[in-house]
Amino acid sequence: MIKVAFFDAKSYDEVSFNKTNADYGFDIRYYQEHLNLKTVPLAKGADVVCIFVNAECNAAVIDELIKNGVKLIALRCAGFNNVDLKAAKGRIKVVRVPAYSPHAVAEYAVSLMLALNRKIFRAVNRTREGNFALKGLMGFDMYGKTAGIVGMGRIAKELIKILHGFGMKVLAYDLYPDMEFAKQYDVQMVSLDELYAESDIISLHCPLTPETTFLINAQSIAKMKPGVMIINTGRGKLINTEELIEGLRTKRVGSAGLDVYEEEKNYFYEDRSDKIIDDDVLARLLMMPNVVLTSHQAFFTVEAMHNIALTTLESIKEFGEGKPLTNEVVEQ
Incomplete structure (x- = not known):
């Protein structure tokens, strides 16, 4: 029987995975701890480790996983920037969940837009x-923007x-654009500078790579329309938060709608309501009336959780x- 060490386990993870695992019969052992160099001994004897976005899976951790007999790293998320693929190459396999529910995240991005635009939280x-x-x-019509x-x-x-259904004009930037889709939905493919200059709302949906780290910074913000709304449901480090705060x-x-934060791993997914937030940048964001910040929950629907487990x-x-491996991640 395959043994799985499941890190950063929450109650909803156990419910979802146990239900789906009834059809597979794996031996899943749940641990509340994040995977890191201190907690990696928990994986001893397991064939697979299952990790989430806040795991630290660097070269040192990978070395220890291999020593402990682990043969597969299973990311239950789309992003894999927290895994050292160079250290894993040829030594341990890595898989991910490339698309658990694109609908869930897209709908949440729109929720952030509407909440900011119509000042929902302030009104309530x-x-x-x-x-x-x-x-x-006062807000503005999304139609025509x-x-x-x-x-x-x-x-x-x-x-x-x-x-498109709202009647908005849509601009997009992508290194490898799907021109057929763009034509079908009247999407105008443009350069980043054009997108910055013309957009009333900018939403980030690119992977986190060395090239996209701090994509939104003082220089890019200076190119944007005054009063632009920025939405991020991707990865926290797509935005230089200090420079975003200055822009705000x-x-x-x-305004800014953020479901992710560059230093989120010490806070997100945990109840810290009885503790002082000692991250000054995060504390400043939370005090701003034109910022909606949530705890990386855009994916969090019944359907998405089932798809992640499956x-x-x-x-x-x-x-x-x-x-x-259908969903294997390899170093390019």
């Missing part, structure tokens, strides 16, 4: 206090369909049967 807080005044709550989409993968395509302070950036366990099954 006011009415709960008996204040029914409208001053300070320009959305700039950075990256045009599966999630971005679902978002584009929704925004100077009103160059009108895809992950199917990859483990393929590995156990010696078949080619």
Whole structure:
């Protein structure tokens, strides 16, 4: 029987994976700890480790996993920037879940846009206090505005369909654009500089690579329309948060909807309501009335959780049967 060491396990993970695992019969052992150099001994005796976005899977951790007999790293997420693929190459296999629910993330990106635009949180807080005044709550029609989409993968395509339905003009930037899709949904493929200059709303849907790290910074913000809305449901380090805050302070950036944060691993997915937030940058973001910040939850739907479990366990099954790994990640 294949043994799986499951790190960063939450109650909802156990419910979803146990239900799906009834059809596979793997021996899954759940650990609340993140995978890192201190916790890697928990993987001893396992064939597979199953990890999430906050795991530290660097060269040193990979060395220890291999010493402990682990043969497969199964990421239950799409991103793999936290795994040292160079250290893994030829030594240990790596798989991921490339598309658990593009609908979930795309719909959430739109939720952030609408919440920011129509000042939903401020309005709810006011009415709960008996204040029914409208001053300070004015938004704008999404219809006729320009959305700039950075990256045009599966999630971005679902978002584009929704925004097209709103009657928005859509610009997109992608290194390898799908021109047939772009034509079908009236998407104009442009350079990044054009996208920055013309977009009322910019939404990030590109992978985190050395080239895209801090894609949004002081220089790129300076090229944007004054009052632009920035949405990030991708990876935290696509944005230089200090420079975003400065853009918000100077009103160059009108608002920001963030489901990710560059230093999120010490906070996200945990209840820290009884502790002081000692990250000054995060604390400043949380105080800003024109920022909506959530805890990397865009993926979090019933359907997505089922797809994550199904895809992950199917990859483990393929590995156990010696078949080619459909969702293998390899160093390019």
